[in-house]
Amino acid sequence: MTGLFEILGLGASAELLSLEGWGGNLLRGLANSLQIAFGAFGLGLVIGLFGAYGKLYGGKVTRDLLAIYTTVIRAVPELVLILILYYVGSDIINKISEALGGGRVEINGVAAGIWVLGVVQGAYATEVLRGAIKAVPVGQIEAAKSYGMPTLMIMRRVTIPAMMSFAVPGLANLWLIATKDTALLAVVGFNELTLETRQAASSTRAYFTFFLAAGFLYLMVTLCSGAVFARVEKWARRGQPSLKGGTA
């Protein structure tokens, strides 16, 4: 393997990217990015599910508040939101801590990242899931009602499984956006993949090597996600004939 890199004249790059060197930092950055992306996507799904149900079945006040939430979050650039939510969030936590007689609190970067991106994801997930729930044929929900299912059971046993096939493509998009939005957290000094890459590149002056490597890692994440979501979609669409015809 090293021989091959030498022949191609990439010996220097391979050394820079070795696991003991900057390469290890990049992988740690990737791990941090994925951790935040997972957390934010999960938090976004939870917010989105409540948001979608609130928008569809909530009272007037609930619907208005959710409309403000989704409109504002989707209107403001994510970078600005991240700065606002991060600094406002840490400020509030510190104010509370001081009011309780404690000192300044060190904000956990992962938790902050999940919170900030989760709130952003939640707004988009609300709309994705609202659309998916509305696409469920009303007769399936009526059938569940007419057989005496309580509301929460209808949600768990009928609505959510039936809407999944409509939601998965949109959610796959949201997941990919989540993985890439983690890069924006570099601006608040969180050690995710992009910041690690920038540090490695500026320390060694090997910009091309490191940013190409980072790009490759993001691409790998996308490709693996694509494979996973293809399986999830196949599962979610169980029982529905393929659009191409024939049996699914």
Added chain:
Amino acid sequence: MDTAAAAASVQEPDTRREAIRVEDLHKSFGNLEVLKGVDLTAQQGDVVAIIGGSGSGKSTMLRCINFLETPSSGKIVIGGEEVAMRGDGSPANQKQIERIRTKLAMVFQQFNLWTHRTLLENVIEVPVHVLKVPKAEAIERARELLDRVGLAGREDTYPAYMSGGQQQRAAIARALAVDPSAMLFDEPTSALDPELVGEVLTVIRGLAAEGRTMLLVTHEMKFAREVANHVVYLYQGRIEEQGPPAEVFGNPQSERLKQFLSSVA
């Protein structure tokens, strides 16, 4: 069977016999009054056919009985138990209406099977999750019922891969799986191709023969005449005429019913 029924009727002579009673039922959608005071009683074992032109309110009436539609006013009594209603007609006690709904099985015009579940899963869904029947027991019963409606061997098929007639027969198996005290059929053959109507009617005819209580909204006049022991003709939200099928079909009194029967014949 006879002695058990007799013993039960000694304990609760009146309520045992009455399956469904509807009193002075009104329903409006906005300014449009669809039901203008309907009274209807079905005793246990009755097969009541509800006929009428489109927009006469027959489906709405059926859907008010299990509160899929919220009545505007009136009284609904199921198996001797009155459904508690708020001033606006919505059920006052969600638990009560859920319990009552498990006794009333509905069969829909559009089948409304759960498309992400196989036929077997559709049939065991309510027994297992709502009625808390042990799963093995529910599966065994579901297989019997699917066999009974002529769908043995199709347990693992998803609804989308079946004909309308097969789906409707599966929907009837789903309804039977809850061991209902009365069944509500909402135009069960109206969405079917003509050649598939017969197979569904055969299943319903079998249920009538075994003494099931049924309310049947239908456009199949010949079938209504054959299986029903009571026929109700709705016209613009009111019962225009009702009686035994031989009377209603053979000797209609009102002009509107005469006209209706000649238009569908």
